[in-house]
Amino acid sequence: MNGRDTRSAWRRALGDVIFGLETPAARAFDVALIWLIFASVLAVMFESVPEINQQFGRALRLLEWFFTAVFTIEYLLRLLSARRAWNYVRSYYGLIDLLSILPSYLSLLVPGGQYLLVVRALRLLRMFRVFKMLRYLSEANVLGVALRESQSKITVFLVTVLTLVTVFGTALYLIEGPAGGFTSIPISIYWAVVTLATVGYGDIVPQTWLGKLVATLAMLLGYAIIAVPTGIVTVSLARAQQRREDRACEQCHLPRHESDAVYCRRCGALLPEGSVSAP
Numbered sequence: 490m491n492g493r494d495t496r497s498a499w500r501r502a503l504g505d506v507i508f509g510l511e512t513p514a515a516r517a518f519d520v521a522l523i524w525l526i527f528a529s530v531l532a533v534m535f536e537s538v539p540e541i542n543q544q545f546g547r548a549l550r551l552l553e554w555f556f557t558a559v560f561t562i563e564y565l566l567r568l569l570s571a572r573r574a575w576n577y578v579r580s581y582y583g584l585i586d587l588l589s590i591l592p593s594y595l596s597l598l599v600p601g602g603q604y605l606l607v608v609r610a611l612r613l614l615r616m617f618r619v620f621k622m623l624r625y626l627s628e629a630n631v632l633g634v635a636l637r638e639s640q641s642k643i644t645v646f647l648v649t650v651l652t653l654v655t656v657f658g659t660a661l662y663l664i665e666g667p668a669g670g671f672t673s674i675p676i677s678i679y680w681a682v683v684t685l686a687t688v689g690y691g692d693i694v695p696q697t698w699l700g701k702l703v704a705t706l707a708m709l710l711g712y713a714i715i716a717v718p719t720g721i722v723t724v725s726l727a728r729a730q731q732r733r734e735d736r737a738c739e740q741c742h743l744p745r746h747e748s749d750a751v752y753c754r755r756c757g758a759l760l761p762e763g764s765v766s767a768p
Contacts (some may be wrong), residue, residue: 503570525556525559534722653710
């Protein structure tokens with residue numbers, strides 16, 4: 490394979506509109522597609538509202554099949570105009586495009602399957618590309634690096650929290666018992682999670698003074714626990730951001746290169762190895 494484009498002229502022109510971004514036609518296509526996606530997601534949401542479904546259910550279902558037909562044609566056109574159709578099918582957007590039309594056909598076999606069409610909302614990620622918002626994805630990459638670096642600490646934190654809710658839940662099961670609404674250890678652990686997370690639904694509450702004492706300790710401990718993951722991620726985020734800023738090009742002095750970047754995005758010069766700054 491020599492990598493030559495073997496598509497016909499009309500397929501290349503169609504691909505430039507569907508997959509391109511620079512031409513007015515390509516941009517108009519993407520913007521129209523985003524509005525169609527947004528409208529189709531709203532239609533699915535409105536159909537789930539009983540009052541609206543009772544009055545406009547038939548119209549919403551017809552509208553839903555209209556959107557499905559449009560997106561099916563769009564998917565087939567992408568397959569037809571793609572330079573390598575199989576690469577598109579296996580790509581993230583290719584999978585999302587396929588999943589966005591399957592629920593409608595699935596609803597013919599499984600009632601209610603059409604509500605899975607809300608997966609179309611994932612297609613709105615195309616806005617980052619259409620409206621040139623890729624710099625925000627770059628910032629998100631810094632957050633991803635920070636979370637990966639904090640993985641071991643967060644894992645230890647989660648194991649500790651799971652241990653605590655198990656201990657508190659078991660204690661309340663023994664203290665309160667089924668008479669107080671703590672009918673089993675799993676139900677008691679659910680109460681401990683709600684209490685330690687400071688949510689406090691109030692559907693299960695201790696009645697005895699000893700149970701209330703344990704609940705008080707759990708609530709106070711919950712406020713202390715909230716600060717732990719925040720501090721861990723904040724420190725890692727600051728370090729990741731500092732390393733990114735330290736990776737400045739030695740030729741044009743442009744800062745803020747990604748940790749895996751090899752060449753400067755402005756002048757193309759070879760970047761120095763990233764260094765980790767002292768916290």
